Amino acid sequence: MPEQPDDDGAIAATGMGGAMDLATSEGETLEKTRGGPEGAGPQEKPRSLWSDAWRDLRRNPVFIISGLIILFLVFISLWPSAIASGSPLKCDLAKAQQGSQPGHPFGFNGQGCDVYTRTVYGARTSVTVGVCATLGVALLGSVLGGLAGFFGGASDSVLSRITDIFFAIPVVLGGLVLLSVVTNNSIWPVIGFMVLLGWPQISRIARGSVITVKQNDFVQAARALGASNSRMLLRHIAPNAVAPVIVVATIALGTYIALEATLSYLGVGLKPPSVSWGIDISAASPYIRNAPHALLWPSGALAITVLAFIMLGDAVRDALDPKLR
């Protein structure tokens, strides 16, 4: 009989004698497996999905590059004064549209504000809006989508129709209409708007993911061993269904940053004196021929930031679901 590709050597060896004398050899095998080192099995380290994914990520250059950019962005959002000493609101009209000079590497914009300082401070707005909108969207979307997917039936149908309605609203047009009536000049209406329009995307993913996981045998098995609904959902389904949500949310984070810039550019997002890349791009665009640097730096920062989050999302997806690669 050929050697069996079983990783438990001693147990596999029981089968060597053929099925007939199993009953008699079982006892001896038992002695051997308990006592001898050959029955100890492979001394592999426990490997969970997350530790596997982390190991993949650490080796992925895309993850390392995007991760470093994002770490840097988070750092300057928290402590912008660490690398930019001036105030983004201190402007000197006499210096308007001047180019690079000592102490002011990116030059000055149309209002005579320092472009470098404003670009650094703009990161805070972008990262805050992106992170808060993504957290809100992910939380609302996965809870609603997850529950709909788990319980199915009428609530699921209602939720699916609601998501369809939200999908039909054009984001920019919706922003122009809804945000133009808001007078509050903070970042919260913008975040609220993004959550309002963004949650159906995550909810749809979470719903599909929960439905897929729900059909797995281990959910049925957990039920057969007496697990309650909440236990099945939180302990057995959610950890297995969360990966696609994380991936889409990471990529969406980049698009929310771009959307904030778009809305601010159009004048319905953040308004001065807030500091935002979108506002600066908007203000600089009429003077692109006289002072291209004032447009270039905030646009470049925006593009790199969005790209970094999308790259991170890609890397995370590759690590969490190798089948999609």
Next chain:
Amino acid sequence: MLLEVRDLHVEFRTRDGVAKAVNGVNYSVDAGETLAVLGESGSGKSVTAQTVMGILDMPPGRITAGEILFQGKDLLKLKEEERRKIRGAEMAMIFQDALSSLNPVLSVGDQLGEMFTVHRGMSKKDARAKAVELMDHVRIPAAKERVKQYPHQFSGGMRQRIMIAMALALEPALIIADEPTTALDVTVQAQVMDLLAELQREYNMGLILITHDLGVVADVADRIAVMYAGRIVESAPVHDIYKAPAHPYTRGLLDSIPRLDQKGQELYAIKGLPPSLMHIPKGCAFHPRCPMAQDVCRTDEPPLYEVTPSDGERGSACHFWRECLHG
């Protein structure tokens, strides 16, 4: 009697119509007894088991009639919360594919321990110790080291042992094993079956073994119930069936086992296909495939006739069970 299923009817409402999956099943299991439920895919054996466990998806499933008496209580009259407490503690189920029956993101120790934390309110540490003890009991080598590992790090046979350990954790009175060895290598199959039979004796549990493998059944079962199109067509002590089947379908199943002395000959197969559960034939559901079918089979549904002589209770749902038994 530990478990008694009486006249159970289950149907599924689908867009294309009503599929009658279980049509009046009766069976019973006593403590320490093994009942093998045999049948092809779609014969209703798994649906019956899921209904007994209370894990049938409803909708689309619907129990239209019947009683399930477990330790004297009708399970179908209990509230979901009461049934949930019975599951795992009083009755447990082992599934076909142990890899997909274990949660891939939790270590096996966590999953085994969960039985104790959820049902018995044990601390995590005590539950972990119990998990190691259980893994030892189902003969997983180096249980102490492997308790932290994840399901994909175990071989097929080892995973099924873990499933068995989970089912046995709270020492239930009844275990339902739904094709527990189908996904395993032949050599490992025998070990897992032996282990299951041994543990059953140890705990004096009732065991319902759902299978389509007659080879597995012969060694471990006390009684056999053969299902076809949602009904029990033959029910008998195991030796009676192997000696002489009293239903042409059972005979067909036995004749289609490959045997060494038939080498080179064509293997027997029951002609035709199992009926669609939406259009079960009138009369005896097996008549379109039956070599012994007569006119009466096309019109009259046979009751479960008592078959004699027998070592115990024996029944066959065939008008011509005598001819079958002696033919």
